[in-house]
Structures are given as C-alpha cells and as structure tokens.
Amino acid sequence: MPHQEHLPQAGRRIAYRGGVPGAAARAAALSFLRRLAAALALLLCAHGALAQDFPALRIEAVRAAGWNDTRPPEDGWEPVAALPDNWADRWSGFNGVAWYRLRWEQPAEPRETGLLLHYLNMAGAVYLNGTPISRDASLVEPLTRAWNTPRYWLLAPPLLRTGTNTLLVRVSGLAVYQAGLGPVVVGPPAVLQATYERERVVRRDLQVLGLAVSAAVSAFFAALWLLRRRETAYGWFALMSMLWLLFGYNQIATSPWPFATTSAWQALNTSLLLVFSTAYAVFALRFCERRMPLLEGASLLAAAIGVLDLWLAAPAALPLHRAVWTLVGGLTIIVVNSAAIVHAWRHRGSPMRSLAPFMAVSGLTGAHDLLVFTQVIDSNTYYTTMSSYALLLGMALTQAGRFVQSLRRIENFNTELIQEVNAAKDELAATLSQRHALELAHARIGERVNLASDLHDGLGGMLVGSIATLERTPEHLSAPQLLAMLKRLRDDLRLIIDTNGRDDGAHALADLVAPLRHRLTQLLEANGIECRWRVEGLQALTLAPSQNLDLLRFLQEALTNVLRHSGARRVDVSLVEENGQLRLEVRDDGRGFEPEAPPRPEGTGLRSLRTRARRLGGAFEIASAPGATRVGLRMPVGAV
Known part of the structure; x- marks a missing residue:
C-alpha cells in the first residue's frame, strides 16, 4: 500500500x-x-x-465418526453460511470432532499472506493444503481450552498454491459449551497482524492484567481488614476479589486441570460464580453500612444449595444445571448493582455514591455477558472480567478520598489541637477560679467556726467560771479579786487574738500549759473543786501553733465542763508524753451521767471536744458513771 x-x-x-x-x-x-x-x-x-x-472463503463442515479420527470424511460435507459457527445449531447434542474446510482462490503469483483464526471451541488442529501448521496439546478429554485464544500465522509462498487453497480445521468440542469455529480471515499480513494484536489484548492480555490486579487488591484489602476488624466491608471485598480471581482464571486457563473433564471444570467455575455473587451482595450491604440477616442467610443458603446441586448432578444433566445456576449468579450480580445504584441515588450521604458509577459499568457488562452466555448475542467475548477494573478503580478512588480527608485532618491537627488546648485552658482557669472562691469561702467559714469554738472553749469557760464564783460568794469578793478575774479574761482573749492573727513560730508545749494550769487551778479551787495535775515529758515536745491551741482548748473545755456540770469536789488532770503518744485525761468525782436518763442531744462542749480531737488526728475517749467521769485524748506526736 x-x-x-x-x-x-x-x-x-x-x-x-x-x-x-x-x-x-x-x-x-x-x-x-x-x-x-x-x-x-x-x-x-x-x-x-x-x-x-481479502479473498472470499467457501466454508463447509462435516462430523467425524469418532474422537480419534485423523482424516476428514470424504462425503457428508455441509455448507456453512458464515463464521462464527456453533455446531449445536446444526447437530443438536453432538459431542466429538467436526471438520471445517475453508477454500479460497490465490493469484497466479503467491505472495506472503496472513491467516487469522479468532478462536475455536474447544481444541483443534489446523492444516493448510495438507500441511499441519498448528495443533493443541489435547484433542480428547481433558480437552485443551483454546476457546479464548486468537491465532495468527504468516503463510510463506511455498505453503500456498496458485488457484484453490484448502484450510482444514479439526475441532474437538461439546455441544453444550458452544463448540464450533470462530471467524477466519485470510488477507494482508499487516492488517491481520494489527487485528490479531487487538484480539490478543482483549482476549488474553487484559484478562491476565485483571487477574493480577484482583490478586493485588484482594491482598491489600485483606491486610486492611486484618488491621481494622470492625471494617467488615473490607473483609468481604477481599473475599469476593479472591473468588473473582479464581472465577476469572477461566478466561485464560488452557487446561481443565486438576479435573479430568470439561464438565467438572465448568461445575467448579459456576460454583465460584454463585459464591462470588453472594459475597458481592454482603459486601454491598456492609459498604452501605446495612445489615439484613434474613437476606444474607437466604443468599448463603441458596449458594450452598447451588454448589451441592452442581456437584451432585448427573453428567448428562449437568449442562442444564450449570445454565440455571449461572443465570442465578449473573442475575444476582445485576440485581446487587441495580440496588446499590438506587440506594446511592436515594441517600446522598451514603458511601455507595462514590462506587455507584463503577457498579453501573459492572452491571452493564454483566448483562452483556449473560446475553452472550444464553446465545442471545452471537459472540464468545466476555467483558465482565475486564470490567472488574472499574470496580477496583472505584474502591481505589473511595479509599483515596478517605485518605485525603484524613490527610487534611492531620494537616489541620495542630490548629485544632491549639484550639482545643486553649478551650481546655479557659475551662480549667474557670474551674480553678471557682474552686479558689469556694476554698476562700470555706476558709472564712472555718476561721469563723474556729473563732467561735475558741471563744466558747476559752473565753466562754473563763466567763462561766467567773460567773459561778460571783454567784456563790458575791459578798466575799474584793476589788483585787474582781480585777484578777478581768485580767484572766483579758489574757485569754489575747491568746485567741495572737493565735488567729499571726504565727510567731513553734513553742514548747510545757511553756503554754503552765499559765493555763495556773488560771484553771485558781478558778476551780475558787469554786470548791480540788485540782491535781500530773505533767510529764512535755519539755521537749513542740507542736504547731494551731495544734497547741487545739490541745489547750480541749483541756480548757474539759475542765470547764467539770466546773459547769459535774458537781465534783475533786478533779485529776494528767498530761503525759511517752513512746510517741500524748495522753490527756481529766477525771472527776462528780455525778456523772444517769444510765436510766433518756438520751438527749450532745451539747456544744462535747461536739467541740470531738472536733478538736479529729483535727489533732487523735482518738477521743469518754466514760461516765456516778462518782467517776473520764474524758481523754490520745494522739500521736511523732507524725506532728
């Protein structure tokens, strides 16, 4: 040209x-x-x-007598209108060997000519002018699977004849699997070479690429599911990808191994299609974040029944069973694709929206291949395996979209973190401010309570004692005695003010007990109560100012209660430190508590004693009987 x-x-x-x-x-x-x-x-x-x-071809066909015939019959040839030819239309139910004879006229000077055979089903051999140019490995069961293999030969001039040339094609096949011969073209080598390359890409290369991609994607999503078990959609997608890989291998397999018959291979292939369609349905539900236990269980049960039926069916009935279950699996895939598209259209927030366009492609190719399988479309080219690229691409784009969203979130993480930290700081500052206000209010209330308690135990006790003295012998009190009473009240008030107003450091307990002992002894004896003291081990004992005040107030309140309520004639005070324990006891011989008397609410004095004992970390003790009452305090001083 x-x-x-x-x-x-x-x-x-x-x-x-x-x-x-x-x-x-x-x-x-x-x-x-x-x-x-x-x-x-x-x-x-x-x-x-x-x-x-492109010379015109005259095509004829004839049946052979047996599987092992190596020569075509002499007679019985029938004309074939055009290729491709499916001999089930001519010889219904025929399984065996058929011969096709193709003749054309060659010019006076033969030149290089191309010969393209698109496919033959299932295995065969090719002869040109009596010379064999091609033969499949097995022409009897298990048949070589040559149905999806295009073939091209460059015919040299010595192989061609001037005038009529004859091409014989021996085809071994089974009627139920569309046995016959595909298109055959004789013509310019350059044109047929290009056509052959296109055929090989469609029938072989793209199929192999699809299977390789399916294997890689299956491994990827299986690993993703193992790392994130809660993402069950990934696990189902990995399973269906693996099943599709095994099912799609039918497109490139050249032998039914490990099975001995083509029918057993087809039973396996149809079983894989059934299980795949069920896994595909469950994946679509999981990807839509839906669960339908009844539908899923029914699908799995139907798939199991189909698989058992295929493997238990008699060999003669297997083609019918295979056709039925192939239709079931194919229609299931089409229904799943259609339902997913409708769901994506009705639910704008569904993750299926990103996958729906690719599922539409899968649905269209599935419908085409189903029509090819039922011979509504006269072809043997199947596109479903190649369309798996579309679904894989959709999943890849979906995952890429999620990855980009995560990446954007990571990029904005610092900003979000700073905002969250600032918000937390503001919230913490507000909480601390509220807590500080509450602590301040609590401290003020505590100071008021402590001050009231100190006034009650100290100044109140002194006032009670002074009032009792005035009530008993008011006419015998001289001016110096009244002045001494007022000075004692002044000294006690000064102690309260000094203790609550400032802290001049720690003091030995003995130095603080001595003036209180002197004042209380005078007060008790002025009211006719003999007071005896036992003080030991206090010279080296130093407590915190607040603890000193609590301890002295405890002692003062205990003796004030003796003066106010006991009617005693004698009181013994013991204040001893030994072995890391400070023991304080006040015993009197007063009336005590009447056991038969009904219980009455505890007075302010006892409550004050208990409170101070608790603040000192000690144990409060009290026992009372007629003629003997004891109030005690035991506290550790090693931890003070």
Missing part, C-alpha cells in the same frame, strides 16, 4: 499554507479541496485494493 504513504505529507503541506490571507487564502483553499479530493480517491482505491486482498 505505498500510495497511502503520501497522505501525511500532503496533509503537512495543507497545514503549512492554511494561513495565507486574501487571494492567497482563496488559492490555498482551492488547493486544499483539490488535495482532499485526491486523498479521498486514493483512500477509495486503497479500500478497493484491500477488498481485493
């Missing part, structure tokens, strides 16, 4: 002269039209030449 090589150069000249203005532009336009007409004429001539280079 040398005349076609001039077309690009003419095109380049036209493009170069296309920008001339005015008259030159009109001349260029006329030149362009002339050259376009010449190019069309050349193209028509080339088409005519190509049509002449």
Whole structure:
C-alpha cells in the first residue's frame, strides 16, 4: 500500500499554507479541496485494493465418526453460511470432532499472506493444503481450552498454491459449551497482524492484567481488614476479589486441570460464580453500612444449595444445571448493582455514591455477558472480567478520598489541637477560679467556726467560771479579786487574738500549759473543786501553733465542763508524753451521767471536744458513771 504513504505529507503541506490571507487564502483553499479530493480517491482505491486482498472463503463442515479420527470424511460435507459457527445449531447434542474446510482462490503469483483464526471451541488442529501448521496439546478429554485464544500465522509462498487453497480445521468440542469455529480471515499480513494484536489484548492480555490486579487488591484489602476488624466491608471485598480471581482464571486457563473433564471444570467455575455473587451482595450491604440477616442467610443458603446441586448432578444433566445456576449468579450480580445504584441515588450521604458509577459499568457488562452466555448475542467475548477494573478503580478512588480527608485532618491537627488546648485552658482557669472562691469561702467559714469554738472553749469557760464564783460568794469578793478575774479574761482573749492573727513560730508545749494550769487551778479551787495535775515529758515536745491551741482548748473545755456540770469536789488532770503518744485525761468525782436518763442531744462542749480531737488526728475517749467521769485524748506526736 505505498500510495497511502503520501497522505501525511500532503496533509503537512495543507497545514503549512492554511494561513495565507486574501487571494492567497482563496488559492490555498482551492488547493486544499483539490488535495482532499485526491486523498479521498486514493483512500477509495486503497479500500478497493484491500477488498481485493481479502479473498472470499467457501466454508463447509462435516462430523467425524469418532474422537480419534485423523482424516476428514470424504462425503457428508455441509455448507456453512458464515463464521462464527456453533455446531449445536446444526447437530443438536453432538459431542466429538467436526471438520471445517475453508477454500479460497490465490493469484497466479503467491505472495506472503496472513491467516487469522479468532478462536475455536474447544481444541483443534489446523492444516493448510495438507500441511499441519498448528495443533493443541489435547484433542480428547481433558480437552485443551483454546476457546479464548486468537491465532495468527504468516503463510510463506511455498505453503500456498496458485488457484484453490484448502484450510482444514479439526475441532474437538461439546455441544453444550458452544463448540464450533470462530471467524477466519485470510488477507494482508499487516492488517491481520494489527487485528490479531487487538484480539490478543482483549482476549488474553487484559484478562491476565485483571487477574493480577484482583490478586493485588484482594491482598491489600485483606491486610486492611486484618488491621481494622470492625471494617467488615473490607473483609468481604477481599473475599469476593479472591473468588473473582479464581472465577476469572477461566478466561485464560488452557487446561481443565486438576479435573479430568470439561464438565467438572465448568461445575467448579459456576460454583465460584454463585459464591462470588453472594459475597458481592454482603459486601454491598456492609459498604452501605446495612445489615439484613434474613437476606444474607437466604443468599448463603441458596449458594450452598447451588454448589451441592452442581456437584451432585448427573453428567448428562449437568449442562442444564450449570445454565440455571449461572443465570442465578449473573442475575444476582445485576440485581446487587441495580440496588446499590438506587440506594446511592436515594441517600446522598451514603458511601455507595462514590462506587455507584463503577457498579453501573459492572452491571452493564454483566448483562452483556449473560446475553452472550444464553446465545442471545452471537459472540464468545466476555467483558465482565475486564470490567472488574472499574470496580477496583472505584474502591481505589473511595479509599483515596478517605485518605485525603484524613490527610487534611492531620494537616489541620495542630490548629485544632491549639484550639482545643486553649478551650481546655479557659475551662480549667474557670474551674480553678471557682474552686479558689469556694476554698476562700470555706476558709472564712472555718476561721469563723474556729473563732467561735475558741471563744466558747476559752473565753466562754473563763466567763462561766467567773460567773459561778460571783454567784456563790458575791459578798466575799474584793476589788483585787474582781480585777484578777478581768485580767484572766483579758489574757485569754489575747491568746485567741495572737493565735488567729499571726504565727510567731513553734513553742514548747510545757511553756503554754503552765499559765493555763495556773488560771484553771485558781478558778476551780475558787469554786470548791480540788485540782491535781500530773505533767510529764512535755519539755521537749513542740507542736504547731494551731495544734497547741487545739490541745489547750480541749483541756480548757474539759475542765470547764467539770466546773459547769459535774458537781465534783475533786478533779485529776494528767498530761503525759511517752513512746510517741500524748495522753490527756481529766477525771472527776462528780455525778456523772444517769444510765436510766433518756438520751438527749450532745451539747456544744462535747461536739467541740470531738472536733478538736479529729483535727489533732487523735482518738477521743469518754466514760461516765456516778462518782467517776473520764474524758481523754490520745494522739500521736511523732507524725506532728
């Protein structure tokens, strides 16, 4: 076809002269039209030449007597209108060997010619003018699976004859699997070589690539599911990808191994399709974040029944069973795709929206292949395996979208973290401010309570004692005695003010007990109560100022209660430190508590004693009987 090589150069000249203005532009336009007409004429001539280079084929077919026949019968040939040919239409139920004879006229001077055989089903051998040029490995069961393998030969002139040439094709096949011969073309090598390359890409290369991608995707999503078990959709997608990988291997398998028959291989292939369709349905539900236990259980049960039926069916009935369950699996896939598309259209927030367009492609190719399988469409090319790219691409894009969203969140993490930290700081500051206010209020209340308690135990006790003295012998009190009472009240008030107002440091307990002992002894004896003291081990004992005050107030309150309530004639006070324990006891011989008397609410004095004992970390003790009452305090001083 040398005349076609001039077309690009003419095109380049036209493009170069296309920008001339005015008259030159009109001349260029006329030149362009002339050259376009010449190019069309050349193209028509080339088409005519190509049509002449593709000789017409006269096709005939005949059945062989047995599987092992190596020569075609002499008679019984039937004309075949056109290829592809499915002999089930001519010889219903025939399983065995058929011979196809193709004849064409070769010019007086043979030249290199291309021969393209798109496919034959299931296995076969090819002879040109009595010379074998191709033979499959197994022409009897288990048959070589050559149904999806295009073949191309470059026929050298010595193989061709001037005049009539004969091509014999021996085909071994089973009627139920569309046995027969695909299109055969004889013509220019360059054209047929290009056609063969396209056929090989569609029938083999894309299938192999699809299986490789399915394997990689299956492994990826299986690993993803193992790392994130709660993402069950990934696990189901990995399972269905693996099942699809095994099912799609049917497109490139050249042998039914490990099975001994083509029927057993087809039973396995249909079983894989059934299980895949069920896994596909469950995956779609999980991906839509839905669960339908009844539907899922029914699908799994139907798949199990189908698999058992395929493997238990008699060999003669297997083709019918296979056809039924293939339709069930194919229709299930189409229904799942359709339902997923409807769901994505009705629910805008569904994750299925990103996958629905790719499932539409899968649904269309599935419908096409189902029509091919039922022979509604006269072809043996299946596109479902190749369309799996679309679904895999959809899952990849979906995962990429999620990854981009996560990446954006990571990029904005610092900003979000700073905002959250600032919000937490503000909340913490508000909480601390509230807590500080509460602690301040509590401290003020505690100070008021302590002050009231100190006034009650100290100044209150002194006032009670002074009032008792005035009530008993008011006429015998002289001015110096009254002055001494007022001075004692002043000294006690000063102790309260000094203790609550400032802290001048720690003092030995003995130094603080001595003046209190002197005042209380005078007060008790002025009211007719003999007071005896036992003080030991206090010279080296130093307590905190607040603890000193609590301890002295405890002692003062205990003795005030004796003066106020006991009616005693004698009181013994013991204040001893030994072995890390400080023991304080006040015993009197007063009336005590009447056991028969009904219980009454505890007074302020006892409550004050208990409170101070608790603040000192000690144990409060009290026991009372007629003629003997004891109030005590035991506290550790090693931990003070």
